[in-house]
Amino acid sequence: MPRYVPPLRDMQFVLHELIQVTETFKEIPAHAEVDVDTVNAVLEEGGKFAAQVVFPLNRSGDEEGCTHDKATREVRTPAGYPEAYAKYVEGGWPSLSCDPAYGGQGLPHVVNQCFYEMLNSANQAWTMYPGLSHGAYEALHAHGTPEQKATYLPKLTSGEWTGTMCLTEPHCGTDLGLLRTKAEPQADGTYRINGAKIFISAGEHDMAANIVHLVLARLPDAPAGSKGISLFVVPKFHVEADGSLGARNGIFCAGLEHKMGIHSNATAQLVLEDAVGTLVGEPHKGLQAMFVMMNAARLGVGMQSLGLTEVAYQNAVDYAKDRLQMRALTGPKAKDKPADPIIVHPDVRKMLLTARAYAEAGRALCVHTALMLDKELSHPDADVRREAADEVALLTPIVKAFLTDNGWIATSACMQVFGGHGYVREWGMEQYVRDARINMIYEGTNTIQSLDLLGRKVLADNGKKLKAFGRRIAEFAEDAGVREDMQEFINPLADLGDKVTKLTTELGMKAFGNADEVGAAAVDYLRVVGHLVFAYFWARMAQVALDRIQADGDAVDPFYRAKLHTARFYFAKLLPETASLIRTARSGPASLMAMDESLF
Amino acid sequence: MPRYVPPLRDMQFVLHELIQVTETFKEIPAHAEVDVDTVNAVLEEGGKFAAQVVFPLNRSGDEEGCTHDKATREVRTPAGYPEAYAKYVEGGWPSLSCDPAYGGQGLPHVVNQCFYEMLNSANQAWTMYPGLSHGAYEALHAHGTPEQKATYLPKLTSGEWTGTMCLTEPHCGTDLGLLRTKAEPQADGTYRINGAKIFISAGEHDMAANIVHLVLARLPDAPAGSKGISLFVVPKFHVEADGSLGARNGIFCAGLEHKMGIHSNATAQLVLEDAVGTLVGEPHKGLQAMFVMMNAARLGVGMQSLGLTEVAYQNAVDYAKDRLQMRALTGPKAKDKPADPIIVHPDVRKMLLTARAYAEAGRALCVHTALMLDKELSHPDADVRREAADEVALLTPIVKAFLTDNGWIATSACMQVFGGHGYVREWGMEQYVRDARINMIYEGTNTIQSLDLLGRKVLADNGKKLKAFGRRIAEFAEDAGVREDMQEFINPLADLGDKVTKLTTELGMKAFGNADEVGAAAVDYLRVVGHLVFAYFWARMAQVALDRIQADGDAVDPFYRAKLHTARFYFAKLLPETASLIRTARSGPASLMAMDESLF
Known part of the structure; x- marks a missing residue:
């Protein structure tokens, strides 16, 4: 059976030593009092919850899956799921970063994101039930009427009700x-909604008293296409004026998908049969409102793969230290044993370090991005908010696509460490691979993310957002570049920065002539930029580690030595992928588009 | 539901236009009469069997899986499996490439391999039942006593009995x-065997009257380690002197593994309880005898991933032509429809062409290798046999590891084309991904394959085998290099050839100083050499296509245009992976080995 230990030490390193989040909190009145001890205490307790309550249900939940009753159209989640959710609510966890005006604890998003990393390591499918609520909460918080807020936000904050996104x-x-889902206005100001939705995660379940569905639909007078879509809130049970639950609303689960992974999350087909809803935001502007939710959700998906990468790594390390098989190529290491532990083999270490390097850089990127989100949402200075928003916009598709592609690579590598045992369910590794696969697809496929990055976030504003991030890197390289011990990191970082600048300019020029240049290059481009961002964080992490090693000498916490080794591994073995990616990104669309469709 | 159309046209292209297998058959007395029409007729019928009998059971078999009865220790395969196997036997398919002395049809292995590609496309898990028999057949054919051969080979040839490899x-x-499994000699010349085996594919089932287990075990006087292992044949039911089945032997299924994929193949835990077996080959030399089987099995595993890549490609193409979503970046293409089919998008084409390019080059490599195997086994000239054996030895780890890594990449890419639908079982795509994953593990993990290639096959004989293959490439490049229209293929091929030579020399030198250099570089090295081999075949395929386009002008079969397009895609988008791989292969073991085990 797999094990999971919350990586609190590494979180603390990223939060406090690398990024120093509390320095930023001090600039934000709402978070000014959140200190290091508070953050650590919350994450320590959160880690306990994840490891002790949610993690033990991961494999049983996968085996059992959800059950749909065709007669009642209700869904039963696996054994232990409702109870774990009740503990989650009881512990106040849903409210961590919610608005105190609705009962929330008002903690920064960055704290909640770290908590979610641990929940995702423990059980991605379970975590999607509360996770989806955040999207509904955000959309209503940003666009709801005072009545909608009063009705729904306290219950979403407490976790008594959960939410969904029905797109x-x-x-x-x-x-x-x-x-095509249609909404007809009624005399009382509500709407009658009819249609069918699929792939609705956490769309129906037995874990909460009510489910608050956020539903996209068309009004009768809606223009065609994406400019004619409105957003509605459609509760599973009507809510009476006194806040109590009323009659069942006409939104039902018609069936569940049978999927490769995340078996214990109910992926629902929903039918709306004269469901009654109220409009959120303006008519025909539902997509904009929905995108607020989707951006947060995309960060959340990156966090899912980060969580899976971490837990897969931990278990693969245990196995690699435990499993005796063959001797080291350089001669026996464990002479008292019949064979050496497989961690002596270079390629086994390569697989382990791939996961480790991706997890640790991913964590740094997620924390950085979540902190930027806190700035975007809560900083008193409008310029700071705007800059932070730009950076979040730039980094969101990278977090989503780069971390989920890496999660697929890493979980598969960790499974490979187990040999045949990795393919057997009992060991739990193959579940991480199956669960990780959805993250490359939902909330916008990774191809869509790459088009968003290259087309919208980079080229559409003439590289302004990218240049701003580039300045961040250049300043760091300027500062750290004077140190001899940082050359091994700064040189390849600066070199890649130059190549990205050149590649971006080149693609921008080509895109004027042929829009397919963007489509042909985008996926490779996103990975190149992803590596630039990771190289930046690895260089910074190496610097912190070098400083501590220098300061503490032989007495240094070995954590910093491991950090430095992993940084070196990243630069030696993972970053060079960019050499190929830049070539293929530059090689254009001709070889893709020349073949006639009929010849495929 | 997925579809599958046997790729007969492409097989004929590879067999007859690219490799001209019948020219080689003419040099081999046993196959001299096998002409183009015979080959095509066999594969056409074989394709019908695969598509019509085996393919329809693929998804239902995955859903149902195998059932183990704890009381009887028997295994039931999914509905339809025994009936399909009965048809397989009735059609004479097991005997295709078996020795006529035991009732076989004596066809070349290359024909059987092409048939197996189709079976694997249709249903990898079903195909493993007859597939495993080949290993047992080969081991007994090569090392069995006359009595063992007389007892087992006719039944394995007819398919009435199946075989396993119990390692x-x-x-x-x-x-x-x-x-640790122990074999005690008995007075009657047999052995009593006790022990436990796991991961025995097709290890117990209800498809054949008897199962012929080839079992590795230790004799009482065996030296420790791999030089003390002997091979035994242990039938599920004893065979009487008249060939009829006698009492049940003491080899039982203690349980089945629950796996990520190949659900319908019984992966058995076998216990040997005073099982009676006879020795195959010499005492303590069981591993050598087993390696005969494993080499053939490794080619077979490459063929499994080739089959999955092909069928995943076919279905992803259908979906990409059918699914309407978004408009082309260059403007609407299907103006009469609400959106364009997604095949207009460059990255969708990239995913499709990745699978196509890997499938078609993989087919060429497999056919070439299987033909070399026929030469090795049956050519009258000993020098030719030796050269062919060297080439098979060199190419086997590449077929096994490169094709299975590519199969993982390709099936995942094809699944991605389906978006969320790819993650849902109903569409069948996620099963291809799950099934493909085992191929990177069993019959020696891909890391082991890479060590076999770089350590044993390349460095251990000073690159002799690799140089021989290099000469093949150099001769072709010399010939084709004079053509202007071949420059785009010959230049990168020759360039990569030079780089491989240089990299090999460099790694050989470094390995003298540090054996971990081999372990650190091997996996990347194997992919580089794999690409060299693929580039060679793609250049040759492009040449055949160019010749036909030149000869037939506008009337040319569009098949050749597609071949040329796919060749160009391969050189533009897949081959550049070598740029990164060469860097990481050269970057040595330091970044892998420096970190102390305790810091992981």
């Missing part, structure tokens, strides 16, 4: 402009 | 030297 329909996923 | 034990997979 996809059978004929439209990426292309929401094609959606 | 792995709970504490030893890669390191067979650790195995």
Whole structure:
């Protein structure tokens, strides 16, 4: 059976030594009092909850899955799921970063994100039930009427109710402009909604008293395409004026998908049969409102793969130290044993370090991005908010796509460490691979993320956002570059920065002539920029480690030695992927587009 | 539901236009009469069997899996499996490439391999039942006594009985030297065998009257380690002198593994309880005898991933042509429809072409290798046999590891084309990904394959085998290099050839100083050499296509245009991976080995 130990030490390193989040908190009145001890205490307790309550249900939940009762159209989650959720609510966890005006604890998002990393390591599928609520909460908080806020936000904050995002329909996923669900205005100001939705995560379950569905639909007078979509809130049970639950609303689960992974999350087909809802935000502007939720959700998906990478790594390390098989190529190491532990083999270490390096850089990037989100949402200075928003916009598709592609690579590598045992369910590794696979698809496929990055976030504003991040890197390289012991990190970082600048300019020029240049290069481009960002964080982490090693000498906490080794590994073995990616990104669309469709 | 159309046209291209297998058959007396029409007719019928009988059971078999009865210790395969196997036997398919002395049809292995590609596309897990028999057949054919041959080979040839390879034990997979199963000699010349085996594919089932287990075990006087292992044949039911089945032998299924994929193949835990077996080959030389089987099995595993890549490609193409979503970046293409089919998007084409390019080059490599195997086994000239054996030895780890890594990449890419639908079981795509994953593990993990290639096959004989293959490439480049229209293929091919030579020399030198250089570089090295081999075949395929386009002008079969497009795609988008791989292969073991085990 797998094990999971919350990586509190590394979180503390990232939060306090690398990024020094509390320095930023001091600039934000709402968070000014949140100190290091508070952050650490919350994460320590959160880690206990994840490891002790949620983690033990991961494999049993995967085996059992959810059950749909065709007659009642209700869904039963696996054994122990409702009870764990009740403990979650009881512990006040749903409210961590919610608005105190609605009962929230008002902690920074960055703290909540770290908590979510641990929940995702423990059980991604379970975590999606509370996780989806955040999207509904954010959309209502940003666009709801005072009545909607009063009705729904306290219950979403306490976790008594959960939420969903109902976007996809059978004929439209990426292309929401094609959606057909209809909303008819009623005399009382409500809307009657009819249609069918699919792939609704946490769409129906037995864990909370009510489910607050955020539903995209078309009004009768809606223009065609994506400019005719409105957002509605549609509760599973109507809510009476006194806040108590009323009659069942006309939104039902018609069936569940049978999936490769995340078996214990109910991926629901929902039918709306004269469901009654109220409009959120302005008519026909539902997509904009929904994108607020989707951006947060995309960070959340990156966090899911970070969580899986971490837990897969921990278990692969245990196995690699434990499993005796063959001798080291350089001669026996464990002479008293019949064979050496497989961690003596260079390629086993390569697989382990791949996961480790991706997890630790991913954690740094997620914490940085979440802190930027806190600045965007809560900083008193409008310029700071705008700059932070730009940076969040730039980094969001990278967090989503780069971390989930890396999570797929890393979980598969960790599974490979187990040999045949990795393929057997009992060991739990293959579940991490299956669960990790969805993260490359939902909340916008990774191809869509790459188009968002290169097309919208980089080229559409002439590289302004990218240049701002580039300045961040250049300043750091300027400062750290004077140190001899940082050359091994700063040189390749600066070199890659130059290459990204050149590649971006080149693609921008080409895109004027042929829009397919963007489509052909985007996926490779995103990975190149992802590596630039990771190289930046690895160089910074190496600097912190070097400083501590210098300061503490032989007495240094070995944590810093491990950090330095992992940084070196990253630069030696993972960053060089950019050499190929830059070539393929530059090689254009001709070899993709020349073949006639009929010849495929 | 997925579809599958046997790729007969492409097989014919590879067999007859690219490799001209019948020219080689003419040099081999046993196959001299096998002409183009015979080959095509066999594969056409074989394709029908795969598509019509085996393919329809693929998804239902995955859903149902195998059932183990704890009381009887028998295994039931999914509905339809025994009936499909009966048809397989009835059609004479098991005997295709078996020795006519035992009732076989004596066809070349290359024909059987092409047939197996189709079976694997149709249903990898089903195909493993007859597939494993080949290993037992080969081992007994090469090392069995006349009595063993007379007893077992006719039944394995007809398919009335199936076979297994019983190697792995709970504490030893890669390191067979650790195995503990014991064989005690009896007065009658037989052996009583006791022990436990795991991960025995097709280890117990209800598809054939008897199962012929080939079992590795230790004799009482066996030296420790891998030099003390002997091979035994242990039938599930004893065979009487008249060939009829006698009493049940003491080899039982103690349980089945629950796995990520290949659900419908019984991965058995076998216990040997005073099982009676006879020795195959010499005492303590079981591993050598087993390696005969394992080499053939490794080619077979490459063929499994080739099959999955092909079928995943076919279905992803259908979906990409059918699914309407978004408009092309260059403007609407299907103006009469609400959106364009997603095949207009460059990255969707990239995912499709990745699978296509890997499948078609993989097919060429497999056919070439299987033909070399026919030469090795049956050519009248001993020098030719030796050269062919060297080439098979060199190419086997590449077929096994490169094709299975590519199969993982390709099936995952094809699944990604489906978006969320790819993650749902109903569409069948996620099963291809799950099934493909085992191929990177069993029959020697891909890390082991890479050590076999770099350590044993390349460095251990000073690059002799690699140089021989290099001469093949150099001769072709010399010939084709005079053509202007071949420059785009010959230049990168020759360039990569030079780089491989240089890299090999460099690694050989470094390995003298530090054996970990081999372990650190091997996996990357194997992919580089794999790409060299693929580039060679793609250049040759492009040449055949160019010749036909030149000869037939506008009337040319569009098949050749597609071949040329796919070749160009391969050189533009896949081959550049070598730029990164060469760097990481050269970057040495330091970044892997420096970190103390305790710091992981």
